[in-house]
Amino acid sequence: MPNAELSQIVKAYDVRGVVPGQWGEREAELFGAAFVTVTEATAIVAGHDMRPSSPGLAAAFARGATARGADVTLIGLCSTDELYYASGTLGLPGAMFTASHNPARYNGIKMCRAGASPVGMETGLQEIAELVSGWAESGTPAPVPAPGTVAEVDLLPGYAEYLRSLAGPVVRPLKVVVDAGNGMGGHTAPAVLGALPLDVVPLYFELDGTFPHHEANPLDPKNIVDLRRRVVAEHADLGLAFDGDADRCFVVDEKGDPVSPSAVTALIASRELDRNGGHGTVIHNLITSWSVPETIREHGGTPVRTRVGHSFIKQRMAETGAIFGGEHSAHYYFRDFWNADTGMLAALHVLATLSAGQAPLSRLVGEYNRYSASGEINSTVDDQAGRLAGIRAAYGNTPGIEMDGLDGLTVTAKDWWFNLRPSNTEPLLRLNVEARDQATMERIRDEVLGRIRV
Structure with missing residues (x-):
């Protein structure tokens, strides 16, 4: 320009x-x-x-x-x-x-x-x-x-009714704490959730674009501290946190523990596949947990792996006719919602699933928490390409190692994988590691970080 x-x-x-x-x-x-x-x-x-x-x-x-x-x-x-x-x-x-x-x-x-x-x-x-x-x-x-x-x-009324029609009923009363972060969730949550058998405990529903309580970014752990405490104090069944424009939703279980967006992706994927007779394609980006494609296959679906970013997810949704797509960043995409992302519909799926039985949310998502993950770790570097090349060289000749460059560099072994990709806007490399156990994850995480941060 x-x-x-x-x-x-x-x-x-x-x-x-x-x-x-x-x-x-x-x-x-x-x-x-x-x-x-x-x-x-x-x-x-x-x-x-x-x-x-x-x-x-x-x-x-x-x-x-x-x-x-x-x-x-x-x-x-x-x-x-x-x-x-x-x-x-x-x-x-x-x-x-x-x-x-x-x-x-x-x-x-x-x-x-x-x-x-x-x-x-x-x-x-x-x-x-x-x-x-x-x-x-x-x-x-x-x-x-x-x-x-x-x-x-x-x-707003039509939007609320349409979302409820897609998610299925909430069949038993639940208590849910909702942190809108002074963002648009404070406007949409009452309209969507108010017609359901829910005891909603509101946190920061007042619309205020100055964000007086905390940033409206639930992926940052410091921004869900209040929600986690309130869920425990209220003996609630779960907590929901929305970002500023309420297109992302983050979930907290009854213990106040964060639920991995990968677990939410797997849970919704299983529901959508079951609703479609065990057939359909589900999109996931390359840094979601191994449990996501495993769950998709277990429910008869076809997992399709894509790059990080909503444009790639939406493109693949359209190309494949996928019924659902999920990302580690708590964006969830639905074929029945014009392939677009909606955190509120994802929340409704979680609520409907939880209400269908008596098990607590921690137990429901436990089956999808099969591995140990590092979460995303950012490192400031002066040469993104050079550091990536160094990592590629360090692991390239190791037996049993597979590599691909779909988005940055993904290195996969039998018991672990990591992805290292450059930020498009900052001098950062973003690392995600997952392994079959915590000790292995920590070892690989520290090994890679040691090579990046030299």
Whole structure:
């Protein structure tokens, strides 16, 4: 992109940066005009999260879109997966204003084509960015003779009802603590969960884009401390934590212990395969646990391994007709939800499974916790390619070792595996290790880290 400022905020899959430092309503208006130009849309839908800058950015985006002749349906405050629901059910391209779990000074745009099909660098975002960059230097594009209109619609009740129809019933009362982190889960959880036989204990449901209690990123252990304590104190059956735009869901069992997203993936995969007669493809990224493809095969399904990242998951979902997909980052994708990710639907599956029997959640997910995992460990390095090459050389001639380069470097032995992949945005290498026992995992983890951090 010729505009240096814009190149800092246009990422691989979305737009994200500091407001007003890096972008603001002027740029949002240009993005609206460019979005409808590239997608050739005559109508779009847009929504926003609870950040202070979000309503103004969404309105500016709508101005840019209507100036180019497109009608805009504004659904107001919503989660990202509610925006996907809107795009899918209305058959319209969509734009969601959110910076997910980023700090309050950030905001962004997640864009999709009709049916919640993602817009990334290779599927339109590059062209959108180039138009915005050109217009930013030469002036706003001339409006068309017949501008579009703006209408406001509330889709929250329909979204809630649709999700409940996909997950199956909650057949016995459960007590659940829900930490919305002052994000959009505080808006959507009451609508979705309120009609179920649940005793919901709310944590931080007040919508506040300054995140006064903790960051809205449940994958960081420090951000679920309050949830874990409250689950134990309330003698709850489980806890749920959502990120800022509520498209990811993290689960805590009745003991207050975090449930691995791999275990949640395996649990939902088994449900979806059983619901489809033991047939179907399930997508998982390459750093989910060995237990995920094992569970998929045990329930008659076909596991398909893919790179890390939602664009790769969604692409493979579409290519294979997969019924479900899961990632280690607590993103869960459903064929019946336009191949899009929805943390709320994943939560409903967990609730329905737990309610169907009397066993506690810790026992239910125990069958999927078959191995010891390190979690993701980041190392700052000055030469990503060089360190990767060094690891490849160190293990390349070892008997019984297999390697692949689908995403970074994956090294697999009989009793362990690790993946080492570079960050696309920071000078980091990300390490994930899994082994059949804790001692082996720790040995391999320390061995690899020792080679990286020289």
